[in-house]
Amino acid sequence: MSEKIYKPGNYPDLPPPPGTVGVYGWIRQNLFSSISNSLLTIISVVLLYYLIDGIIGWFFLDAVFDADSKIACRKIDDGACWAVITRRVGQFVYGFYPEAERWRIDITFLTMFIAFAPLLYPDIPKRKWLLYFSLFYPFFAFVLIMGGYFGLQKIEYSLFGGFMLTVILGVCGIVCSLPLGILLALGRQSNLTVVRTLSVCFIEFMRGVPLITLLFVASSMLNYFLPPGTNFSILVRVIIMFTFFSAAYIAEVIRGGIQAIPKGQYEAADALGMNYWQKTRFITLPQALKISIPGIVNTFIGLYKDTTLVVVIGLLDPLGIGRAALADTKWNGLSTETYLFVALFFFVSCFAMSRYSLWLENKLNTDKK
């Protein structure tokens, strides 16, 4: 190799060697850097090709979007038969909520975003006013959905179903379980033996049994534990169970956050003469909650996904509606289409939640920047 000799002085920057920049360089670096890497790339490409080819064909090109039955679908084309969804899309969204009253659900759902906005986005303008609306929102939603006041027709719980039921169960469970989870986490860290033991027992019990057994308890046994004659709706019982279940998980997440706070923080708070509640309010919780946000959101996503279990005790969530549709001889055997449709709904909402959590985590991560 001939070496070029440079005299002292200023020289223009040389371009980078060919093959390390631009599209070509990127491909070489990321896809074909070694033999095994190239092999992996080729396998991935082949896999993707078949996957995409099959998916596009089955989902869209060969799919039938409207027909009277599965047999009619198959006569038109051999792809997916989405007619089972399109013919029942109202049921999938609203359950058996009366058609004339569905606008009430729409309004409740849309205003939900306004109610949640100030809680989820701290920088939103006019936050204070919106917060008042958030406080008032639960009553507003309850009246609007249930009816019975202000001349609104009263709707029975048993008519609730579809995605609307999923959202109701999920949101109620999430909203109720966070405060309970915080209390349990504090109880578990408490100096009072009795309180600590109680919290530990509750948390370990809830985390130790499958949710489905708790739902069985809610549906068949809870009435035994209440004074004779009490009877309240299965929906409320299920929400209580969801709340208890996810509160136990949230408590463990928050406990992790509390334990991660350096000891010096407590000592400093003690030195300032703060009492327990002041310490909790101003020192422990702000830091612990910030650390545990990803875990809390993960628990929420888990709770939201677990709402599908209510189908086992006979509530008509989207899975229940789907199974009812499949039990119809006209649509018998279209399970893949039905379940994929429901899966898409869950994917979109859960993915959005996890993205939000990432965003919030980055925003609150003040000590790294």
Added chain:
Amino acid sequence: MTFFSNIWRNEKSREIIVQIIVLFFLGWFISWLVMNVNANFEALGKDISFEFLFIPAGYDINQYLIDYNNRDSHLRAGIVGLLNTGLVAFFGIILATVLGIALGIIRLSKNWLASKIAYWYVEFTRNVPILLHILLWHGIIINTLPHPRKAISLGEVTFLSNRGFYIPKPLTETGIELVYLFFVIAIIFSILFAKYCKRKQDLTGIQYPVYWINVSVICFLPLIAFFISGMPVSLEIPALKGFNFRGGMHMSPELAALTFALGIYTAAFIAEIVRAGILAIDKGQREAAESIGLKPSKVMNLVILPQARRVIIPPLTSQYLNLTKNSSLAIAIGYMDLVATLGGISLNQTGREMETMLIVMLIYLSVSLSISALMNWYNSKVKLVGR
């Protein structure tokens, strides 16, 4: 007055007072519950008794590991269900671990395309409820696989159909004991050999290829015995008889669907755990190991993995526990696990909600509590000791 306010201002006595109040309310609450249960049971003419466990169950279970027929007791039905839970958890855990570790490593690979595919697999899988996975797989097996007569055959020995999967069943003949014996000997030898080599290395620094010697001993010694004793294993290949297959090992559609669903779902979580565990190791550790001249395999085995293991194993165990608890969703597709037998059909037949649910919950609770106790012990053992 000052006496009481002094008591309240003293931290110790205040704590005692608060705890007494809490205890009082707890006792009141529990007695309230018990009174309600008593009143309700009296009104319904029910009592609490576990005698139902010993009367004949009277229902059939299509998948069992120990002998069972419908004249057996509810207790035995429950045990069959518990074993079925164990069976599906076992298969699911194997599938989830293999798939999860592979995906976790692929996500960290330098290959952009492969890592993106793994990423989207994880996102798609874990954002969809497990119950949907189970129903989807069950539907695919039941509705899209062909009838046994047109079953998909893999090399004419394994058949996939909508009645389940049929795989060859190994049948052991006389002489197999020799193979078992040699296998045990090989294991004992390799343990002793590994200890010997370790001591030798500590004393002299000489390294032997322990791993390869042991692997070949464990593989070849039983193989030699296998040939010496005249190949005492034959395969029973499933064959189509009438409308269904006979012979071989049968995996019912429910078991297959449950295994796939649980394995694939949990693999997404395990992939994230593995990835986080490897990323948690400081970059300097790898660089230091490379700079003192260790081979890549040694860097992985001696430096990265022992440290990553500490981060990975606790959440991994809790995923295994989750998988086991999630297997209770089997009831949605009619796989007879613990919840579906004792907490399902037995409950409906005997009307003893209280007792059956109590037993089911206690079993799950004791399994998860003992495993988390084990984990705590492991954690305290491997914890970095701060000095």
